[in-house]
Amino acid sequence: MPQPATPSWQLENIDFSRFDADKARADEDLLCLICASSFIESGSDLYTRNLVTHYQGDEEVQSWLREHWEPEELQHGRALATYMCHAWPGFDWDRAFADFMDEYRTVCTTEQLESRRGLEMAARCVVETGTASLYRAIHELTQEPVLKELTGNIKRDEVGHYSHFYRYFLTYEDREHNGRWRVLGALLRRLREIRNEDGDIALRHVFAWRHPEYNADPQTFRQACERIYALVRRNLPAEMAVKMLLKPLRLPPRLHHGLQTPLTRLSERLALR
Ligand SMILES: [Fe+2]
Ligand SMILES: [Fe+2]
Numbered sequence: 529m530p531q532p533a534t535p536s537w538q539l540e541n542i543d544f545s546r547f548d549a550d551k552a553r554a555d556e557d558l559l560c561l562i563c564a565s566s567f568i569e570s571g572s573d574l575y576t577r578n579l580v581t582h583y584q585g586d587e588e589v590q591s592w593l594r595e596h597w598e599p600e601e602l603q604h605g606r607a608l609a610t611y612m613c614h615a616w617p618g619f620d621w622d623r624a625f626a627d628f629m630d631e632y633r634t635v636c637t638t639e640q641l642e643s644r645r646g647l648e649m650a651a652r653c654v655v656e657t658g659t660a661s662l663y664r665a666i667h668e669l670t671q672e673p674v675l676k677e678l679t680g681n682i683k684r685d686e687v688g689h690y691s692h693f694y695r696y697f698l699t700y701e702d703r704e705h706n707g708r709w710r711v712l713g714a715l716l717r718r719l720r721e722i723r724n725e726d727g728d729i730a731l732r733h734v735f736a737w738r739h740p741e742y743n744a745d746p747q748t749f750r751q752a753c754e755r756i757y758a759l760v761r762r763n764l765p766a767e768m769a770v771k772m773l774l775k776p777l778r779l780p781p782r783l784h785h786g787l788q789t790p791l792t793r794l795s796e797r798l799a800l801r
Contacts, residue, residue, distance in 0.1 A: 535603060536685065538603075542674065544610070546673045547672070547674045548671075549614070551672040551673075552672045552675065557755055558666070558669070558670065560731065560735070560738065560739070560752075561666075562611065562675070563621075563730075564731045566609045566625075567624075567734070568605075568632075568730050569601055569602070570605030570606070570625060571632050572597075572601035572604075575636060576597065576598040578636065578637065578640075579593050579641070579648075579652075582645065586645075589696055592692060600685045604685065607678050607681075607682070608678070608682075609621050609625070611678060619737060620737060624733055624737040627733050627736065628729065628730060628733035631729055635725060636726075644700075644704055644706060645700050646706050647706055649700055650706075651718035652689075652697075653715075653772065654722065655718060656686050656687075657690060657769055658722050659686040660686035660687045660772070662764075663679045663682045663686060664765050666679045666763075667683055668765075669759075711777060715777075727753075731756065735752065770788060770791045770792045774787060
């Protein structure tokens with residue numbers, strides 16, 4: 529049974545006096561992305577409720593979600609929101625976040641989850657791969673010292689979440705015997721979703737309060753989103769992401785290694801487009 533939360537780092541110990549405003553404000557697209565991430569992370573209590581309901585009767589999973597996963601995700605949200613208050617002092621984060629949540633709560637529902645519990649665990653591995661890769665990309669990209677430290681901490685937490693969800697996936701797989709094709713289906717479904725919905729909603733609400741001109745017509749909105757997604761793709765740790773995504777398929781070692789390199793090259797090539 530997991531023990532009560534003892535986070536590996538605490539926001540209160542981050543030294544914001546090292547914040548370098550010039551370096552932070554040198555990349556407005558990156559700040560839009562961080563602000564969007566701060567919204568999604570701060571909405572984690574909603575997601576936790578959905579998952580806790582989904583795993584009704586599994587006390588170990590439920591208590592890990594409530595006592596470890598949720599406090600860590602909410603700390604990510606608080607840390608990034610605090611960062612944004614330094615980067616954009618006039619930005620009304622609370623009101624922008626409230627607007628975001630009004631929309632997010634209508635799409636973040638239990639119907640979105642995989643009906644088989646083991647498949648949802650595999651799908652969670654996709655989400656944690658996405659966040660671990662995103663924060664590692666920002667960590668490598670930024671020259672701003674506070675953001676570098678924050679994203680280093682957050683990235684480690686996300687890799688830890690992946691390990692937990694993967695372990696629970698294995699336990700459920702022993703009972704449910706979903707098999708490789710169903711797991712692949714769940715991985716692909718979640719891969720499609722994370723790109724399309726949450727990110728676009730969050731960015732639209734960031735723009736509404738920071739760059740209303742981006743939302744003024746659909747083409748400008750799409751271009752602004754594409755610019756930001758391309759920034760992430762160019763810096764994505766492709767090898768790490770492919771390795772984490774392939775893991776729940778539990779392929780024979782020779783096939784796994786055979787696929788790892790071409791898939792990494794393919795994702796690097798796609799990232800350059
Ligand atoms: Fe997170
Ligand atoms: Fe996470």
